[in-house]
Amino acid sequence: xxxxxxxxxxxxxxxxxxxxxxxxxxxxxxxxxxxxxxxxxxxxxxxxxxxxxxxxxxxxxxxxxxxxxxxxxxxxxxxxxxxxxxxxxxxxxxxxxxxxxxxxxxxxxxxxxxxxxxxxxxxxxxxxxxxxxxxxxxxxxxxxxxxxxxxxxxxxxxxxxxxxxxxxxxxxxxxxxxxxxxxxxxxxxxxxxxxxxxxxxxxxxxxxxxxxxxxxxxxxxxxxxxxxxxxxxxxxxxxxxxxxxxxxxxxxxxxxxxxxxxxxxxxxxxxxxxxxxxxxxxxxxxxxxxxxxxxxxxxxxxxxxxx
Amino acid sequence: xxxxxxxxxxxxxxxxxxxxxxxxxxxxxxxxxxxxxxxxxxxxxxxxxxxxxxxxxxxxxxxxxxxxxxxxxxxxxxxxxxxxxxxxxxxxxxxxxxxxxxxxxxxxxxxxxxxxxxxxxxxxxxxxxxxxxxxxxx
Numbered sequence: 180x181x182x183x184x185x186x187x188x189x190x191x192x193x194x195x196x197x198x199x200x201x202x203x204x205x206x207x208x209x210x211x212x213x214x215x216x217x218x219x220x221x222x223x224x225x226x227x228x229x230x231x232x233x234x235x236x237x238x239x240x241x242x243x244x245x246x247x248x249x250x251x252x253x254x255x256x257x258x259x260x261x262x263x264x265x266x267x268x269x270x271x272x273x274x275x276x277x278x279x280x281x282x283x284x285x286x287x288x289x290x291x292x293x294x295x296x297x298x299x300x301x302x303x304x305x306x307x308x309x310x311x312x313x314x315x316x317x318x319x320x321x322x323x324x325x326x327x328x329x330x331x332x333x334x335x336x337x338x339x340x341x342x343x344x345x346x347x348x349x350x351x352x353x354x355x356x357x358x359x360x361x362x363x364x365x366x367x368x369x370x371x372x373x374x375x376x377x378x379x380x381x382x383x384x385x386x387x388x389x390x391x392x393x394x395x396x397x398x399x400x401x402x403x404x405x406x407x408x409x410x411x412x413x414x415x416x417x418x419x420x421x422x423x424x425x426x427x428x429x430x431x432x433x434x435x436x437x438x439x440x441x442x443x444x445x446x447x448x449x450x451x452x453x454x455x456x457x458x459x460x461x462x463x464x465x466x467x468x469x470x471x472x473x474x475x476x477x478x479x480x481x482x483x484x485x486x
Numbered sequence: 487x488x489x490x491x492x493x494x495x496x497x498x499x500x501x502x503x504x505x506x507x508x509x510x511x512x513x514x515x516x517x518x519x520x521x522x523x524x525x526x527x528x529x530x531x532x533x534x535x536x537x538x539x540x541x542x543x544x545x546x547x548x549x550x551x552x553x554x555x556x557x558x559x560x561x562x563x564x565x566x567x568x569x570x571x572x573x574x575x576x577x578x579x580x581x582x583x584x585x586x587x588x589x590x591x592x593x594x595x596x597x598x599x600x601x602x603x604x605x606x607x608x609x610x611x612x613x614x615x616x617x618x619x620x621x622x623x624x
Contacts, residue, residue: 263597263599264593264597265597265599265600282593283591284591284592284593284595284596285589285591285592285593285618285619285620285621286592286593286594286616286617286618286619287593287618289593289617289618290593290597290600290618304593305591305619306591307619307620372622376607376608
């Protein structure tokens with residue numbers, strides 16, 4: 180049966196664990212998966228630029244033995260002639276076995292999923308959801324820390340507009356024993372509804388601070404985010420806040436030896452390049468893990484669609 | 487203050503004081519050509535103060551709108567001067583084209599043909615969110 184993934188909450192904890200198990204198996208036995216999507220086509224529909232996510236999906240499909248059709252420039256597509264997302268989804272369904280879509284408008288992926296006859300994976304809908312980034316994050320934490328129980332996870336930077344942060348909190352909060360340290364300037368604090376809906380009902384301990392230095396010694400995981408210019412209506416606000424939290428080697432000395440540092444990338448200057456040499460820096464591993472989790476998800480959705 | 491009882495029509499009773507005008511607007515009662523009485527701040531044994539709307543015609547009423555604005559309201563259907571039906575209204579799970587999403591980044595802001603759908607996400611706090619972008623309804 181056809182099924183789409185728009186939000187990380189579309190996947191149960193059991194399914195998340197299953198996807199991570201498959202990803203681990205892909206990593207251990209890549210040849211076993213090299214032909215699993217033969218004669219299947221992934222269409223990547225990207226209405227706004229994102230080289231990394233698009234290439235990750237495409238590499239994932241190629242490594243499963245499938246084919247890829249790409250729409251990378253909305254200006255040259257029917258969208259520029261005014262075609263609706265609903266119609267685009269219906270048309271592309273005629274060519275594709277599965278669709279990965281990024282769109283600047285929030286909710287666009289749900290509209291596509293409601294109208295497509297093939298599975299749709301949300302590859303980012305504005306500031307709303309980006310579930311496959313969260314899948315990459317979860318696998319990275321599980322691989323590096325062995326699981327989620329007992330972890331203190333620091334989330335730093337733009338916690339207000341950062342969709343990756345909201346999705347990660349929604350996903351991690353379903354695992355027992357996680358606690359949060361929310362590190363941000365006042366203007367970019369985590370929205371209260373995320374706390375009310377994902378953190379407080381489960382009684383998850385959390386603290387909020389403006390100081391990255393104070394938080395560092397407490398953390399098992401530090402998830403850095405970029406203050407994104409495109410999420411601001413006002414450029415002055417962006418310029419004032421963009422350098423609020425920069426992770427450098429001096430701050431890294433305050434962290435535990437087994438800390439891991441994550442970032443959804445691309446970074447601008449919130450993690451200095453010198454940190455890359457620190458073995459605790461895991462953000463490039465995240466990129467690779469993202470490809471494996473996308474492979475795992477593509478496989479799952481194609482198998483479900485065929486059953 | 488006296489408002490004549492109606493022979494055939496609808497009485498929306500037990501409206502939380504202060505919510506009648508919002509209900510009047512969302513139900514589109516201003517466009518009816520029959521008499522509509524809005525009673526605000528009426529004394530109520532049960533509620534202390536309440537609002538009441540009387541519509542002097544048996545028109546189709548969108549119960550979802552009433553449940554969204556005030557789930558404690560009751561609807562009385564009157565025919566030939568007699569109460570023929572009394573309905574308690576709860577909060578609907580889904581609202582379709584009752585309110586519009588105000589998020590300028592929502593897909594509904596550019597794709598005009600889409601229904602504006604809101605889902606009830608917190609019954610206790612009476613919170614509805616856009617089905618597409620999850621922005622909270624006011």
